[in-house]
Amino acid sequence: MTSLALRHRIGQVPGWIVLLAWAAAVALPLYILIVSCFKTTAEIYNDKFGLPSAWTFQNFISAWTHVDFGRYLLNSLGVTGAAVVFTVLFAAMAAYPLSRYELKWASPVLAFFLAGIMLPIRLASVELFTLMKELGLLDSRLGLVFVYVAIRLPFAIFIFANFMRALPRELEEAARIDGAGEWRVLFLVILPIVRPAVAIVAIFTAIAVWNDFFFPLIFIFDQDLRTVPFATMSFIGQYRTEWGEVFASLALSMAPVLLMYVLLARQIREGVGAGGGLK
Structure with missing residues (x-):
């Protein structure tokens, strides 16, 4: 050497x-x-780093049945899935003209969207609650989806706009020569090429929505409509907490997001690599 x-x-x-x-x-x-996840509460208190005395799935079974975990899981899957789909759809539709058309007002509009990244939405919780009440969207999954989409759109538009700007304009021109309209250009030409951007927006939106506790707490009152974070909170009592069940519920709640990340990992790596070359 x-x-x-x-x-x-x-x-x-x-x-x-x-x-x-x-x-x-x-x-x-x-x-x-x-x-x-495999320990009793006593074992967790005695040695938090040690291995369990017996590897059983009792904590998972108790976590699933004790609070009807499946219902919370379905609520979270529905809200998160809808939020991801609408965020990707609306962000792509907004970023496409802002990044591909030569518009005088494109930069101010994009800056307006980007301002949403810097503004903490929780400061406007009272006004948002009042708006949701007037629209009749309190205590509904649809209202929760609308809130999440509005919150995630600025970041999603920023990602899509940067990826779309890096594409050669010859792609759209060739598609238009073949008779494709703007909708077909966007959904059949542009979006398939910027799949890494779709993956990045999808996974970041899914993680943020899936783990959120704040907005379901203030907008959802019906126990049957609440999401996964509330299932974990159900195991924490005033006088006694079954920590084994708490950890098991956390593991169960992490599984869908981890699965989504594994499925999109290649696209995310490509997106991060491509992001370094964007101008």
């Missing part, structure tokens, strides 16, 4: 140390979550 290669290897050591420390910081909570 030459001295130049040796110096290069030594120069990489600090970066590897930081990566290993970060990996350990991420892996430790996951390890505690996994082993705690």
Whole structure:
């Protein structure tokens, strides 16, 4: 090994140390979550890092049946799925003219959308609650979906606009010569090419909506309409908490998002790589 290669290897050591420390910081909570799913509450208190005395699925069974976890899961799947679909659809429709047409007002409109990323929506919770009440959307899944779509649109438009700007205009011109209208250009030409952007928007929207506790708390009053975070809270009592069931419910709630990430992982990696070359 030459001295130049040796110096290069030594120069990489600090970066590897930081990566290993970060990996350990991420892996430790996951390890505690996994082993705690199979422990009793007493075992968790006695040794939070140790392995369970018996590997059983009793905590998962109790978590599923104790609070009708399936109902909460279906509510979250419905709300999250609708929010993802509408966010991708509306963001693509808004980003397409802003990024592909030569419009004088495109930049101010895009800046207006991007301002939504910087504004904390929770500061307007009272006004939003009043608006939802006047529209008759309180205590409904549809109202919750509308709120999530409105919150996620600025970020989604930002992602789509940057990806669409990098595409050559010859793609649209060729499609129009073949007789395609604007809708067909967008959905049959542009969107298939920017699949990484679709994957990024979908996974970030899904994670944000799936894990949200705040808006279902203030907009949903019917227990039958509440989402997965409320199922986990149901196991936390005033005098006693079954921590094994809490960890099992957390693992169950993480499973759909992890599955979605695994399915979209390749598209997300491509999107991150392509994002570095966007101008």
